[in-house]
Amino acid sequence: MxxxxxxxxxxxxxxxxxxxxxxxxxxxxxxxxxxxxxxxxxxxxxxxxxxxxxxxxxxxxxxxxxxxRGSEPGRTTHVLRDLTATVVGVEEIARDTRRILLGLEEPLAFSAGQYVELLVPGTTERRPYSLANTAEEDKVLELHVRRVPGGVASEWLFGPVAVGDRVEVRGPLGDFHAPDADEDQGEPMVLIGGGTGLAPLLGIARTALARHPERTVVLYHGVRVEADLYDTDRLEELAAGHPGFSFVTVLSREAVRGHRHGYAPDAFVEDIAGARGWSGWLCGPPPMVEAGVKAFKRRRMAPRLIHREKFTAADAPAP
Ligand code: FES
Known part of the structure; x- marks a missing residue:
């Protein structure tokens, strides 16, 4: 249905x-x-x-x-479509992490933060991946993929995948996305991403800053070790162009100068005394998302302004 x-x-x-x-x-x-x-x-x-x-x-x-049950009148809806994409980029961006770029023959309408499903070539298995794009970047889809040992998509995306390969894409899907332009009041935002949970946050943060360039946006990227971090140069560039934007990198398994040590939700609680009126955006493994919700509430963020996307075992081995 x-x-x-x-x-x-x-x-x-x-x-x-x-x-x-x-x-x-x-x-x-x-x-x-x-x-x-x-x-x-x-x-x-x-x-x-x-x-x-x-x-x-x-x-x-x-x-x-x-x-x-409950309704959101006037909500933007993008038609779910099946498209054939061409792999136009494969880039190693961190330990066991790749950026995959998929070129489309015709643009796909979506909201920043949504996801697409790939039909893994040679199988009947679909795997979901969040888009790192803004809605305007609608002809080349950007996915951040973490290797899952034995995962059916990982076998392809960290194996024989090559520029020029064709792949079936279905999307957009999901309710985790930047607010519609007419609902976006320019409120301060905090975004917490775990690992490749950074992907949709990049699309949402860039969308938010394009609409309200002066707004306060704080992004936390939590990973295990420094080798898992990626796109810090991109975040630095965003900070250089937007005085209200800042980002914090948090390592849970090692202490390295220049990064916080611990968990991203805890770093948020330490840094921000009150988040009443802020919106919060969480994407990553379920324990991180749950800790993030608690951290936001602790800092008085209204539950209706908390948005979350949990990564489930996205790339399990084929049954
Ligand atoms: S979208 Fe149906 S149970 Fe999650």
Whole structure:
């Protein structure tokens, strides 16, 4: 059902597209659905009995009417599309981390922060990757990819991938994205990314600064060791052009001069005494995101201004 709505350009909340986050839960008003692979942890037996369904897993079995739980009127929706892309760049950017650039024949409309799925060549497996682009950078998609040992996409992206390869792309997906221009009040922002969770934050921060060049934007990039850091030159360039932008690199497993030692959410709590009226953006492994939510609340950020994207085991081995 989710796919049908998104392909028709109708907004529906969604995040993981795998039945694990519960974002796409909706109410079946009448009709009947097959819940497919909906896990019981995400959609309990009681919820099924009460007529709830996960849009990303359910298929209608008859004419079915559904209602969204809560709505966001006027929300920008980009049509979900299938495209064939060409690999135009493969760059080693950090330890076990690559930047992959995918050229499109026609532009893809999306909001900064959303993700696409790649159909791994030679398999039937799709893997999600956040876009590091702003919405204007719509002809060459930029992905940051971390190697997952045995991961089906890693086998390709850290193996035979080559410039000129063709790959099927589906997107855009996800609710983690920069606010629509007419809703963006230019409030101060803090962004915390773990590892390649930096990717969507780069798109969101650059979008926010293009709209309000003077706004305060603080970005924390948390990784394990210095060799995991990347794009610091890009962040320095952004800081040089925007006096309100600053970034902090945080290493959890080693103490190195010039970087903070510890965890990025803790560094935020140490640095910023109050974040009332700020918006917060978190992308990375679930424990980091959960710690980030707590840190934001501790500094009085309103829950409605906290946005998060959890990386699940994105590139598991093929079943
Ligand atoms: S459970 Fe459907 S989008 Fe996450």
């Amino acid at each position: 989710l796919e049908a709505f998104l392909r028709a350009g109708i907004w529906m909340p969604n995040s993981c597209n795998q039945g694990t986050c519960g974002t796409c839960k909706l109410q079946v008003v009448c009709g009947e659905v097959d819940h497919g692979d909906s896990p019981l942890e995400t959609l309990t037996a009681e919820e099924r009995a009460a007529g709830l369904a996960l849009a990303c897993q359910a298929r209608p079995l008859a004419e079915t009417e559904v209602a969204l």
